[in-house]
Amino acid sequence: MTIPFNRWPEDFARRYREKGYWQDLPLSDILTRHAHSETVAVIDGEWELSYRQLNAASDNLACALQSMGIHRGETALVQLGNVAEFYITLFALLKIGVAPVNALFSHQRSELNAYATQIEPALLIADREHALFANDDFLNTFVAEHTSLRVTLLRGDNGEHALAEAVSRPADNFIATPTPADEVAFFQLSGGSTGTPKLIPRTHNDYLYSIVRSNEICEFNAQTRYLCALPAAHNYPMSSPGALGVFLAEGCVVLAADPSATLCFPLIEKHQINVTALVPPAVSLWLQAITEWGSNAQLASLKLLQVGGARLSATLAARIPADIGCQLQQVFGMAEGLVNYTRLDDPIERIMNTQGRPMSPDDEVWVADEHGNVLPPGHVGRLMTRGPYTFRGYFKSPEHNASAFDENGFYCSGDLIAIDEQGYITVQGREKDQINRGGEKIAAEEIENLLLRHTSVIHAALVSMEDSLLGEKSCAYLVVKAPVRAVDIRRFLREQGVAEFKLPDRVECLEALPLTPVGKVDKKQLRQWLAQRAPA
Numbered sequence: 001m002t003i004p005f006n007r008w009p010e011d012f013a014r015r016y017r018e019k020g021y022w023q024d025l026p027l028s029d030i031l032t033r034h035a036h037s038e039t040v041a042v043i044d045g046e047w048e049l050s051y052r053q054l055n056a057a058s059d060n061l062a063c064a065l066q067s068m069g070i071h072r073g074e075t076a077l078v079q080l081g082n083v084a085e086f087y088i089t090l091f092a093l094l095k096i097g098v099a100p101v102n103a104l105f106s107h108q109r110s111e112l113n114a115y116a117t118q119i120e121p122a123l124l125i126a127d128r129e130h131a132l133f134a135n136d137d138f139l140n141t142f143v144a145e146h147t148s149l150r151v152t153l154l155r156g157d158n159g160e161h162a163l164a165e166a167v168s169r170p171a172d173n174f175i176a177t178p179t180p181a182d183e184v185a186f187f188q189l190s191g192g193s194t195g196t197p198k199l200i201p202r203t204h205n206d207y208l209y210s211i212v213r214s215n216e217i218c219e220f221n222a223q224t225r226y227l228c229a230l231p232a233a234h235n236y237p238m239s240s241p242g243a244l245g246v247f248l249a250e251g252c253v254v255l256a257a258d259p260s261a262t263l264c265f266p267l268i269e270k271h272q273i274n275v276t277a278l279v280p281p282a283v284s285l286w287l288q289a290i291t292e293w294g295s296n297a298q299l300a301s302l303k304l305l306q307v308g309g310a311r312l313s314a315t316l317a318a319r320i321p322a323d324i325g326c327q328l329q330q331v332f333g334m335a336e337g338l339v340n341y342t343r344l345d346d347p348i349e350r351i352m353n354t355q356g357r358p359m360s361p362d363d364e365v366w367v368a369d370e371h372g373n374v375l376p377p378g379h380v381g382r383l384m385t386r387g388p389y390t391f392r393g394y395f396k397s398p399e400h401n402a403s404a405f406d407e408n409g410f411y412c413s414g415d416l417i418a419i420d421e422q423g424y425i426t427v428q429g430r431e432k433d434q435i436n437r438g439g440e441k442i443a444a445e446e447i448e449n450l451l452l453r454h455t456s457v458i459h460a461a462l463v464s465m466e467d468s469l470l471g472e473k474s475c476a477y478l479v480v481k482a483p484v485r486a487v488d489i490r491r492f493l494r495e496q497g498v499a500e501f502k503l504p505d506r507v508e509c510l511e512a513l514p515l516t517p518v519g520k521v522d523k524k525q526l527r528q529w530l531a532q533r534a535p536a
Helices: 010-018 051-067 084-095 109-119 137-145 163-168 204-218 235-239 242-249 261-271 280-293 314-324 348-353 398-404 444-451 486-495 523-533
Strands: 040-044 047-050 075-079 099-103 123-127 151-155 184-189 199-203 225-228 252-255 275-278 304-307 327-333 339-341 364-368 381-386 411-419 425-430 434-437 440-443 457-467 471-480 506-509
Touching: 040 051, 040 084, 047 051, 051 084, 051 163, 075 084, 075 109, 084 099, 084 163, 084 184, 099 109, 109 137, 109 199, 123 137, 151 163, 199 204, 204 235, 204 242, 204 339, 225 242, 225 261, 235 242, 235 327, 242 252, 252 261, 261 280, 275 280, 280 304, 280 314, 304 314, 314 327, 314 348, 327 348, 364 411, 434 457, 434 471, 440 444, 444 457, 444 471, 444 486, 457 523, 471 523, 486 506
Parallel strands: 040 252, 075 099, 075 123, 099 184, 123 151, 225 252, 225 275, 275 304, 304 327, 471 506
Antiparallel strands: 040 047, 184 199, 327 339, 364 381, 381 411, 411 425, 434 440, 457 471
């Protein structure tokens, strides 16, 4: 079975191959090329895995899954946190040609059901440490609702669903069966602005090129010791260059459960970490910790700090080399493809004040006005892009794709940007109805639809409000027929099974929502009200 997706036109594909961008190799080659290396690949607490051991563990799991009847062309739903099993599972699935959706560990019932409905997975791999899988209540309901599921494996399970047993069982005459390099390897998650989470098909060819080129720009090599403190399944710590870039270079990935200073600083010192990636709120917390503790001595080995996921203020950027004592690299990318980096040899002013420039010579990026016309350098408008690693359409979303792409295949990301004469991008905000809460994207429509299920809610609008730490938080404006408290609204949404970061930070009740002349909710007006009330 071949997973359907929107392919690059043949003339584009031919050009990308001729230029050497697409190598026609499976993503599992990132690991198998180092299959006999005794170099430490990943450190998870006290558990250290060499490249040979990581490769063998993924072979074991791949072989076990084949014996359970999982085969090439099928899909899987995976929910694992920052644990070594995440990479073991990813490489195992790549080796047998099964395309996973890697749900974030923060995702709850609503997100998992949405993903399973879209991909109809044959396999579920999750973790007993997640509240949903602590017992079998949710699992039994989930399997009953999604009848495509045939196999379930759980980290931390000691019974019939034991993932550890499948990982430790020696592979018996294992033969890898990866999908062709120009077909779907796995699905990335979109932070899109619509109600249903969108899935992004990534091929072996496009994703491997993104990693290879990222390594060239960021200078990852065998001496790279990378702390993965952001969610491992996020596109940013996965491939920009992220853990996969480290594995490609035969470096070492050290896992942290979260980006807190109390956890990360000792790990950086213990393992002599020289590069890591953060979002701006985590940078703020690190700087606060350094101020409170009066020292950055534990960070002496750190040479490069990448910051992305949300816009970094110039004020915060300037404190990184001064207080943390390492080089800053700004990263502006998207799970849909395009990645921009400031270069390591860029002037300091450019590193502090821009979000970098596209990494590929064949990244086509321009700025459009509201009518789709090209804007000159320095003008703010919508980001439009296509290229050798930018996807050509969301999975099974023809209507959304019709509005997300123009007639020439350029993707409109919803970001508002300006591009200078040298091609460097500054991000000005978002056009789409989306809230960027410290790098976590919240689709307003998704939460609004859930709020309308509340028996007291007549109308609902979710809007962003500025926050000094997270960049943006969310405020729910409600029209109600009976009084409600913010705590009741958040409890209700938890019961609907949404991730914690999607809960409104503030709830306001109104007699009526303001409307635009065409009858839509005037969210600009709502945001202005919030801004006016902020000083008070």
